Amino acid sequence: MNLRHIWVLFTKDITHGARNVIFIMAIALPVVFSLVMTVLFGTIFSSKPKLGVADVGSSQLAVSLLASDFMEVYAYPSEAELRTAIETGAVAAGVMIPDDFDASLAAGNIDGLTVLVWGQSLIQDRVIISSAIADTIVELSGRDTPITVNTELVGDRESLSWQQRLLPLVVLMSVIVGAVMVPSTSLVEEKEGRTLTALTTTPMTMAEVFFTKGFIGVLLSIFSGFMILSLNGGWGPNPLLLVLVLIMGGTLASAFGVLLGSRTKDVQTLFAVIKGIGILLYAPGFIALFPDTIPQWLAYIFPTYYIMQPVIDISQFGASLVDVLPHLAVLAVLTIALIVFLGSNAKRLQVQLA
Amino acid sequence: MANNSIVAQDLVYSYGDLKAVDHISFEVGEGEVLGYLGPNGAGKSTTVKMLTGQIRPKEGRATLLGMDIAKETNKVQEHIGVAFETTNLYEQMTAVENLTLFARLFGVKADPMELLEKVNLQTRGKERVSNFSKGMKQRLMIARAMVNNPRILFLDEPTEGLDPVSSESIRNLILETSAKGTTVFLTTHDMYEADKISNRVAFINQGKIVALDTPSRLKRQYGQRVIKMEIEKEDGQIDIREIPLDDNGSADMVKQLLETENVVTMHTEEATLEDIFIEITGRGLV
Numbered sequence: 001m002n003l004r005h006i007w008v009l010f011t012k013d014i015t016h017g018a019r020n021v022i023f024i025m026a027i028a029l030p031v032v033f034s035l036v037m038t039v040l041f042g043t044i045f046s047s048k049p050k051l052g053v054a055d056v057g058s059s060q061l062a063v064s065l066l067a068s069d070f071m072e073v074y075a076y077p078s079e080a081e082l083r084t085a086i087e088t089g090a091v092a093a094g095v096m097i098p099d100d101f102d103a104s105l106a107a108g109n110i111d112g113l114t115v116l117v118w119g120q121s122l123i124q125d126r127v128i129i130s131s132a133i134a135d136t137i138v139e140l141s142g143r144d145t146p147i148t149v150n151t152e153l154v155g156d157r158e159s160l161s162w163q164q165r166l167l168p169l170v171v172l173m174s175v176i177v178g179a180v181m182v183p184s185t186s187l188v189e190e191k192e193g194r195t196l197t198a199l200t201t202t203p204m205t206m207a208e209v210f211f212t213k214g215f216i217g218v219l220l221s222i223f224s225g226f227m228i229l230s231l232n233g234g235w236g237p238n239p240l241l242l243v244l245v246l247i248m249g250g251t252l253a254s255a256f257g258v259l260l261g262s263r264t265k266d267v268q269t270l271f272a273v274i275k276g277i278g279i280l281l282y283a284p285g286f287i288a289l290f291p292d293t294i295p296q297w298l299a300y301i302f303p304t305y306y307i308m309q310p311v312i313d314i315s316q317f318g319a320s321l322v323d324v325l326p327h328l329a330v331l332a333v334l335t336i337a338l339i340v341f342l343g344s345n346a347k348r349l350q351v352q353l354a
Numbered sequence: 355m356a357n358n359s360i361v362a363q364d365l366v367y368s369y370g371d372l373k374a375v376d377h378i379s380f381e382v383g384e385g386e387v388l389g390y391l392g393p394n395g396a397g398k399s400t401t402v403k404m405l406t407g408q409i410r411p412k413e414g415r416a417t418l419l420g421m422d423i424a425k426e427t428n429k430v431q432e433h434i435g436v437a438f439e440t441t442n443l444y445e446q447m448t449a450v451e452n453l454t455l456f457a458r459l460f461g462v463k464a465d466p467m468e469l470l471e472k473v474n475l476q477t478r479g480k481e482r483v484s485n486f487s488k489g490m491k492q493r494l495m496i497a498r499a500m501v502n503n504p505r506i507l508f509l510d511e512p513t514e515g516l517d518p519v520s521s522e523s524i525r526n527l528i529l530e531t532s533a534k535g536t537t538v539f540l541t542t543h544d545m546y547e548a549d550k551i552s553n554r555v556a557f558i559n560q561g562k563i564v565a566l567d568t569p570s571r572l573k574r575q576y577g578q579r580v581i582k583m584e585i586e587k588e589d590g591q592i593d594i595r596e597i598p599l600d601d602n603g604s605a606d607m608v609k610q611l612l613e614t615e616n617v618v619t620m621h622t623e624e625a626t627l628e629d630i631f632i633e634i635t636g637r638g639l640v
Contacts, residue, residue: 008458016446194442198498201406201436202459203428 001211005204009212013186017216022185026178030224034170034231048072049125051132052091054082057099064136065095071132083116086154092121093129093151105141113137114150122316126151169285171311172304174228175246176281178220179253180260181274183213187261188270206346213261214254221250229315236315245314245324248331249307255338262342262349284308306331357384359419359506359537360405366413367400374400376561377414384505387528387538389552389569391545391631397561398541399439402508405539406436418506432460435499439510439541441491445484449475449494452483453501460502469497472527474520489516496524506537513547525551545627555627559635569627576630581608584619592618 017023054076055062066073074091076082082094094116098104101113115133117126134147141147190196190209200206225246229235235242264270279286284305287294299305310327313319321328360382367375375397382388392398403409405416407427416423418430443452453466470476473493483491496512509528513521528551532538542548548555549569556566565572579599584592597607599622611617625633 004461005459008455012444012447012455016444193445194438194440195444197408197438198436198442198456199459201408201431201434202456202502203431204459205428 001208002203002205005208006212006215009199009204009209010216013212013216017182017186020185022181023220026182026220027224027227029177030170030174031227031231033173034228049093049122049128050074050091051129052076052082052085052094053097054079054094055097057097057101059097059099059101060140061101061105061136062097064140065133068132068136070128083154086116086118089118089120091118092125093117094154095133105137108141108143113147114152116154117151119153127318165289165291167316168288168308168312169282170228171225172282172285172308174224175221175249175307175311176253176304178224179217179250180257180281182220183217183254183257184261184264184270184274185267186213186216187258188264188267191261192266206349207343210258210262210342210346214251214258217254217257218247218250221253222246225250225311234315237318238314238320241321241324242311242314245307245310245328245331248328248335249311252303252307252331252335252338255335255342259338259342259345262345303334306334358382359384359386360388360539361417362401362405362414363416364414365401365404365411365416367397367404367409367411373561375404375411378558378561378563379414380556380563380566382537382539383553384537385532385535386553387532387540387551389548389555390539390541390558391543391548391555391627392558396558398558399510400561401558402436402510402539402541406434406508407431432502433505434508435502435504435506436508437492437495437499437510437512439514441488441495443483443491443494443498446482448480448482449486449497450479452494453498456498456501462502464501464503469500470494472500473497474523489520492516493520493524496527500531504536506539507531508539508541510541511543512540513542513544521547545631549627557631557634559631564634565630572627572630573625576625576633579622579624582619582621582623583608583611583617585611586616586618596623 048071050072051065051068052074053062053065056078062075065071066075074085076085076094079096082096085091086094095113096116097113113133115130117129130149130151134149137147137149138144187196187209190199196206196209199209222243229242260270260273264273280302281304283302284299285308287296287299288308299309306327310319310324310331313324313327358381360380362378362380365375365378366373378397378401380388390398390401400409404411405418405423407423407430410424419433421430423430444455447455449470450466453464453469457464457466467476467479470479473496475490475493475497478486478490483494486494492512492515496509499507499509507528512528513524516524525547528538528540532551532553540548540552552569554566554568555572557564565576567575580596581599581604583595583597585595587593595611597604597611608620612620
């Protein structure tokens with residue numbers, strides 16, 4: 001691999017390819033989709049969790065919670081209205097503060113406060129809300145001992161929210177659109193314009209062309225994923241791990257894009273193929289849309305599942321490297337296999353072009 | 355020629371069962387212009403593809419500048435320039451941008467305007483290639499092929515689609531380049547062009563080289579020199595007589611006709627390369 005060749009083609013593709021419709025679409029589509037989702041459902045990823053408070057005794061706890069920076073806290077005049085808000089998902093959780101709460105706290109009786117949690121709320125939100133309430137009580141009581149906060153699930157606890165269902169699809173879109181579409185169309189356009197032959201009669205090799213196109217796909221994929229996560233506050237507690245997954249996912253998707261481009265003779269055929277296989281690429285995302293009707297294990301058979309699931313696990317549920325390691329291992333094996341296959345494909349394409 | 359820039363030894367290439375190039379061997383000297391002639395499907399392009407490293411010979415060996423093209427492809431490609439018959443430029447880029455891109459790929463500092471001047475495109479450097487005519491694109495491809503100051507230049511139908519003035523300037527450019535020591539491998543259908551600028555020509559037919567020599571020697575070997583006379587008859591009709599120049603009784607025949615007939619025109623004529631090709635292969639060049 002000659003880095004100068006790669007850099008020259010890379011700068012050419014970025015400078016002139018950036019005006020290409022596919023290039024613009026690859027960047028804009030996931031972001032637009034994300035914005036539409038945000039308008040319809042609020043943030044796709046968990047931002048600040050929403051807490052409802054019904055305080056009948058003008059408690060100091062309610063005042064402190066309402067002043068919290070970590071949560072969006074709403075006051076409700078009665079327990080009935082608070083329950084309705086929780087059951088409809090207007091808030092992720094709610095706390096009913098008894099009228100004698102401050103007196104009990106002063107007497108040292110501080111355990112036993114129950115937080116009502118919406119059954120479809122994000123686990124991350126539940127953890128934040130419970131911790132914030134416990135910390136506030138500890139602060140108000142002046143004691144050092146930890147506080148136990150009881151939780152009670154309210155509403156339908158079987159199904160997921162539409163935000164949660166759509167999230168995998170948006171993640172897949174952000175990683176795949178740029179990584180698959182841009183390298184494949186760029187390569188096919190070079191073939192159609194016969195510029196690929198011109199390039200490979202210079203000292204530039206087909207492998208270097210493949211690498212450059214794929215690298216641009218990976219960068220676009222990371223950029224797109226970065227935008228989606230940033231727009232929706234979805235970085236979670238392990239942003240570096242998330243970046244690693246985006247890089248690995250982008251690499252697999254780009255390698256697939258290059259393979260697609262190298263095997264397709266013109267742009268029309270390419271689009272037809274992408275339409276045909278698009279359902280397979282996004283299948284894990286569609287399967288996640290219907291957790292009650294489609295067995296979720298079906299998603300395991302699709303390679304893109306191993307891109308999507310670690311992103312969800314890390315950003316939504318705070319998964320660590322150990323938690324997502326099996327997924328990343330599958331991702332790495334698939335990527336290496338595809339890159340090895342691409343190596344042999346480069347030689348085949350060289351002969352085919354000639 | 356002192357040093358051979360290209361040495362092809364027993365090259366074979368086949369597409370499935372079809373043998374496109376069938377055991378061909380030749381050498382091209384440094385600074386030589388070799389015209390490579392043959393009809394469509396004769397194996398011209400396949401030969402060029404093997405010599406430029408686009409495909410590997412199935413059998414045989416080709417060395418360019420002393421390096422085996424199959425083994426040291428990238429090294430060889432640093433020293434060659436290729437102008438293709440079919441346009442393959444970045445159409446959305448300007449002429450200057452196209453040349454700069456390839457100069458950067460070769461890692462050389464080339465002056466795009468100087469190259470454009472050589473092919474009479476100096477005033478169009480900042481225009482998008484998509485606005486160029488076919489002839490302009492053809493000239494730009496030749497300029498691109500010269501961006502790395504190549505030691506071997508492969509030109510595939512370089513003047514096809516060009517107007518006579520542009521064609522002539524390209525031919526002059528080829529001669530200038532060859533005079534500076536660049537070897538030119540010229541694939542063409544244009545017999546006049548091949549005859550005018552090639553030091554030697556190779557005829558390829560059905561994958562085999564059927565003749566390889568200087569144009570003048572080929573003409574001497576295969577062609578027949580004749581004196582062509584136009585004679586006006588009494589009824590005003592023109593009769594054409596061809597008298598072989600190298601026969602023993604030619605002079606007497608010419609003398610007799612001049613004395614007894616009304617000879618309107620008389621000139622010598624020699625065989626063209628196309629005539630020779632037809633004589634050797636039994637088929638035309640197109």
